[in-house]
Amino acid sequence: MQSRHEASTQSDNLQTVRTTVKRRRERAAYDRATVESILDEALVCHLGFTLGDQPYVIPTTYARVGATLYVHGAAANRALKGLASGLSACVTVTLIDGLVLARSAFHHSMNYRSVVLLGQARPVTDLEEKRAAMVALVEHVIPGRQASVRAPSDEELRETLVLALPIREASVKIRTGPPIDDATDMARECWAGEIPLRQVADRPITDPALAEGIVADPAAVTYTRPGTNS
Amino acid sequence: MQSRHEASTQSDNLQTVRTTVKRRRERAAYDRATVESILDEALVCHLGFTLGDQPYVIPTTYARVGATLYVHGAAANRALKGLASGLSACVTVTLIDGLVLARSAFHHSMNYRSVVLLGQARPVTDLEEKRAAMVALVEHVIPGRQASVRAPSDEELRETLVLALPIREASVKIRTGPPIDDATDMARECWAGEIPLRQVADRPITDPALAEGIVADPAAVTYTRPGTNS
Numbered sequence: 012m013q014s015r016h017e018a019s020t021q022s023d024n025l026q027t028v029r030t031t032v033k034r035r036r037e038r039a040a041y042d043r044a045t046v047e048s049i050l051d052e053a054l055v056c057h058l059g060f061t062l063g064d065q066p067y068v069i070p071t072t073y074a075r076v077g078a079t080l081y082v083h084g085a086a087a088n089r090a091l092k093g094l095a096s097g098l099s100a101c102v103t104v105t106l107i108d109g110l111v112l113a114r115s116a117f118h119h120s121m122n123y124r125s126v127v128l129l130g131q132a133r134p135v136t137d138l139e140e141k142r143a144a145m146v147a148l149v150e151h152v153i154p155g156r157q158a159s160v161r162a163p164s165d166e167e168l169r170e171t172l173v174l175a176l177p178i179r180e181a182s183v184k185i186r187t188g189p190p191i192d193d194a195t196d197m198a199r200e201c202w203a204g205e206i207p208l209r210q211v212a213d214r215p216i217t218d219p220a221l222a223e224g225i226v227a228d229p230a231a232v233t234y235t236r237p238g239t240n241s
Numbered sequence: 242m243q244s245r246h247e248a249s250t251q252s253d254n255l256q257t258v259r260t261t262v263k264r265r266r267e268r269a270a271y272d273r274a275t276v277e278s279i280l281d282e283a284l285v286c287h288l289g290f291t292l293g294d295q296p297y298v299i300p301t302t303y304a305r306v307g308a309t310l311y312v313h314g315a316a317a318n319r320a321l322k323g324l325a326s327g328l329s330a331c332v333t334v335t336l337i338d339g340l341v342l343a344r345s346a347f348h349h350s351m352n353y354r355s356v357v358l359l360g361q362a363r364p365v366t367d368l369e370e371k372r373a374a375m376v377a378l379v380e381h382v383i384p385g386r387q388a389s390v391r392a393p394s395d396e397e398l399r400e401t402l403v404l405a406l407p408i409r410e411a412s413v414k415i416r417t418g419p420p421i422d423d424a425t426d427m428a429r430e431c432w433a434g435e436i437p438l439r440q441v442a443d444r445p446i447t448d449p450a451l452a453e454g455i456v457a458d459p460a461a462v463t464y465t466r467p468g469t470n471s
Contacts, residue, residue, distance in 0.1 A: 029295065033319065034314075034315055034317070034318060054337060054340075054351070054438075055335060055337055055351070055353075057287035057289075057298050057300075057333055057335070058298075059287075059289045059296035059297065059298035059331075060296055061291040061294065061296045064291065064329055065259065065329045065331070065359065066289035066290055066291045066296050066329060066330065066331045067289065067331050067357070067359075068287050068288075068289035068298050068331045068332075068333035068357065069333065069357065070287075070333060070335040070353065070355050072351065084264075085264055087264070088264060089263065099294055099295045099296060100296065101289075101295070101296045101297050101298045102298075103287055103298040103299065103300060105285060105287070105300040107284060107285055107440070110284075110382055110383065110442075110464070112383065112386065112445075112458065112461060113390065114390060114391060115390055115391040115392075115393075115397075116375055116376065116378075116379045116387065116390050116391065116392055116393050117375070117391075117393050117394075117397040117401075119378075119379050119382065119386075119390075121284070121285070121302065121382075123285075123300065125300050127297070127298065127299065129295065129297075145346055145347070146346065148346075148349075149346045149349050152340055152349065152351075153340065153342065153436075156342065156349075157346060159430075159431045159432075160343065160344060160345055160346050160349075160431055161344060161345040161346065161347075161426055161429065161431075162345075162346055163345075163346050163347050164347075167345075167347040171347075189446070189448040189449065189450070190448055196391055197450060197452065198452050199390075199391060199452075200389075200452075200455060201389045201390055201391075201455070202389075202447070202451065202455050202456065202457050202458040202461065203447075203448040203450075203451055204445050204446050204447040204448045204451065204457070204461070205445065205446040205448075206383075206442050206443075206445050206446075206461050206464050207442065207443040207444075207445075207446065208284075208440055208441070208442055208443075209440070209441060209443065210337070210438055210439070210440050210441075211438070211439060211440075211441050212340075212436050212437065212438055213436075213437040213438070213439065214437075215342075215434050215435065215436050215437075216339075216419070216434050216435045216436075216437065217432070217433075217434040218419040218420055218433040218434040218435075219419065220419070220427060220433075221432065221433055221434065222427065222428050222429075222430075225430060225431070225432050226432065227432050227434070228342065228431075228432040231342060231432065231434070231436050234340070234436050
């Protein structure tokens with residue numbers, strides 16, 4: 012669906028003046044493949060918008076289809092309505108990979124991968140694109156799930172506002188590896204290194220109201236995110 | 242330190258017109274204790290600010306000391322400088338507790354706890370408060386760590402901009418429990434339930450440059466976040 016809207020303007024370099032990282036440039040990237048890999052691994056984005064002079068940041072689910080990022084919410088949601096009317100948006104996605112323990116307080120850090128995506132969203136009005144976006148929102152969380160669930164009804168589609176943000180202007184920041192301490196601190200009697208962090212899924216909890224005789228979805232039993240090393 | 246600035250205005254109810262949740266009000270909370278528990282468990286916040294008409298959202302570490310939230314960065318960081326000059330800020334913290342798999346695409350959801358905190362930050366100029374904030378930033382990530390690392394030097398303090406945001410105006414949203422499907426979908430041949438998610442720490446990776454004979458920090462070997470059930 013997104014091809015009609017965004018494909019003609021695709022570039023593999025998402026750097027613009029506004030997305031150019033000014034500090035620690037060695038940690039920055041702007042290529043579409045890296046942006047997409049982070050967007051596809053994370054579960055939740057933080058959506059920023061401004062009402063009056065007050066910025067708001069709300070966590071929300073999302074899905075990527077080609078060069079488009081979709082978010083959704085209730086049709087009456089004032090934030091989404093504002094964004095649909097052309098407010099500028101910022102979508103930030105962050106994966107925390109570990110803690111970086113240095114020999115000095117100053118050099119403590121984290122290993123992470125983050126995407127900052129800028130742009131203006133359009134409301135998705137085409138019913139087929141809207142339906143595909145809602146499928147993508149489920150599939151982003153648990154691939155294959157859509158096959159076994161009831162698809163959105165026309166009424167549910169009307170109740171839902173889906174916004175499409177072109178993935179056109181973005182930056183990535185990535186930190187990896189051990190701490191970087193001052194030379195004068197290296198002999199200090201203090202352990203230094205990384206604590207790797209990852210998100211894991213525990214055993215699924217069946218809905219107490221589940222009809223009898225239905226076994227757990229295999230994708231729920233062995234749940235992992237794409238790109239995770241678990 | 243924060244007591245001189247923020248304690249006199251402390252209230253246990255952080256609800257204002259701007260932080261009143263309009264949708265799914267049954268998931269909202271505004272009490273200081275709940276706000277603090279989420280802030281203390283999470284590792285990273287998403288800091289929102291507006292330059293021109295463009296919102297930006299950046300992931301960053303933070304620490305809570307009493308009724309104050311501290312963030313920090315390089316003194317030359319243009320976002321932090323803007324915030325120090327009085328720009329409005331939004332700090333959002335999100336913990337993802339699980340995936341909620343419903344019988345319909347429409348009712349898929351997540352279990353989560355999030356805080357949205359609004360306000361204006363002040364630059365921390367008092368050297369003692371700044372030093373305490375930098376200690377708190379390390380202690381937030383790994384309690385007890387400060388005792389074994391080199392404290393910030395005067396030069397490091399000068400190079401760092403620390404911002405203090407009063408925890409005065411906030412909302413919490415919490416979703417827990419199984420999916421809530423339509424009555425007409427309940428008999429559907431489709432597994433439904435929750436997949437609990439949590440962040441875990443793997444075995445620490447020692448800095449290859451570590452001086453010989455230094456054993457791992459016990460807090461790094463058995464790392465957990467406060468409030469986690471792991």
